[in-house]
Amino acid sequence: MSEILRPTEAQQAAAYDQIAAIARHHALILSAAGGVITIVHPRTQREEGIFERIQWLHGWGKHPAKLEHERAIAEAGAVPDMDKAQAHYQALAREIAERTGEEVLPEHQQ
Structure with a gap:
């Protein structure tokens, strides 16, 4: 069995950047500041009444x-x-x- 290596800080930062880009592209970000991103599932956006606001913030509505x-x-x-x-x-x-x-x-x- 191969040992899973802990990712480096650079790898973690790159993963964070990729996740942020994907979330931004799909209008999933409710807020982002200081390295903390709040990502909200589209179903939850609708259930919580924030879907239209998030779409507008991302330039899609x-x-x-x-x-x-x-x-x-x-x-x-x-x-x-x-x-x-x-x-x-x-x-x-x-x-x-x-x-x-x-x-x-x-x-x-x-």
Whole structure:
């Protein structure tokens, strides 16, 4: 039976870089800072209500506030007064920014 050799620090660092690249490519990263990456399974992303946010953070989807706004319009079954819709959308964006601590995107600012 062959002995399994402990990987070197360089091998571990290379493995970390490969894992990070794969997770980034597949939009699995919730957060990353200081060498710590939080990877979330897509099913868990949906179950926890963070799928849209992670997709947006990875550049693969619309901002969650915009998606929420579009859903509200679709549920209403008609296009509401555009001034009211824009004001509602901006209010949602501000509310989400306050809850999450994320900057309000320029398109949401008045």
